[in-house]
Amino acid sequence: MLITFEGLDGCGKSTQLHRLADRLQRLGYRVTIVREPGTTPLSERLRHLLLEGPTDIVPLAELFLFNAARAQLVETVLRPTLEAGTIVLCDRFADSTTAYQGYGRGLPLELVLTCNRIAVGEIEPTLTFFLDVPVELAIQRHGIPDRMERAGPAFFERVRQGYWEIARREPQRVIPIDGTRSPDAIHAEIWEHVRPHLPLEQAL
Numbered sequence: 513m514l515i516t517f518e519g520l521d522g523c524g525k526s527t528q529l530h531r532l533a534d535r536l537q538r539l540g541y542r543v544t545i546v547r548e549p550g551t552t553p554l555s556e557r558l559r560h561l562l563l564e565g566p567t568d569i570v571p572l573a574e575l576f577l578f579n580a581a582r583a584q585l586v587e588t589v590l591r592p593t594l595e596a597g598t599i600v601l602c603d604r605f606a607d608s609t610t611a612y613q614g615y616g617r618g619l620p621l622e623l624v625l626t627c628n629r630i631a632v633g634e635i636e637p638t639l640t641f642f643l644d645v646p647v648e649l650a651i652q653r654h655g656i657p658d659r660m661e662r663a664g665p666a667f668f669e670r671v672r673q674g675y676w677e678i679a680r681r682e683p684q685r686v687i688p689i690d691g692t693r694s695p696d697a698i699h700a701e702i703w704e705h706v707r708p709h710l711p712l713e714q715a716l
């Protein structure tokens with residue numbers, strides 16, 4: 513089972529991912545944590561390029577670089593780990609590319625979705641938590657901006673609205689969560705969504 517965490521930088525993805533991982537591990541589940549872009553050596557190098565690299569990466573190049581990192585992650589980590597029955601928690605996944613490169617940068621949505629589909633193949637998250645916070649709060653929580661974040665508030669408004677579009681289109685998979693509440697309250701809500709999907713045989 514693949515569970516992904518989405519939303520603006522600073523929305524609380526990593527906080528919630530680690531809380532869920534801890535709880536699952538305490539119950540005896542095997543859990544693997546991955547992040548996008550990144551995790552594999554190649555994908556981490558691409559992450560560095562994308563987040564700290566030259567400022568003149570054109571949107572189409574960005575789309576391909578994110579999906580190159582993703583293809584490497586899917587093939588070498590996600591598919592084998594999921595096939596082994598391990599629960600995988602992923603900090604960002606293909607929806608990030610739809611939200612940022614599609615809605616944010618304005619690349620044609622069909623192109624972005626096609627490119628994402630090529631990179632992920634048959635891998636699909638069972639659940640995706642979209643942690644929604646206002647842009648100002650995300651920026652405030654996040655601190656020093658990286659290359660993507662220097663794009664400005666209007667860009668992030670489009671990304672945020674993009675995530676809402678994605679959630680509206682796939683309501684069974686994508687769960688919008690009010691990320692302005694306490695970490696405890698958010699975790700409790702996430703847990704209620706995850707619980708029904710847990711494989712029984714692994715639990716203690």
Ligand SMILES: Nc1ncnc2c1ncn2[C@@H]1O[C@H](COP(=O)(O)OP(=O)(O)OP(=O)(O)O)[C@@H](O)[C@H]1O
Nearest residue numbers: 520521522523524525526527528653654693694695
């Ligand atoms: N629900 C919350 N309420 C208040 N502060 C929070 C909450 N969740 C996380 N934070 C704090 O906000 C900051 C960003 O949280 P976190 O790193 O989990 O977000 P993120 O979405 O993973 O961001 P990034 O994109 O930078 O990795 C951290 O300092 C964290 O402690």
Ligand SMILES: [Mg+2]
Nearest residue numbers: 525526527603
């Ligand atoms: Mg994080």
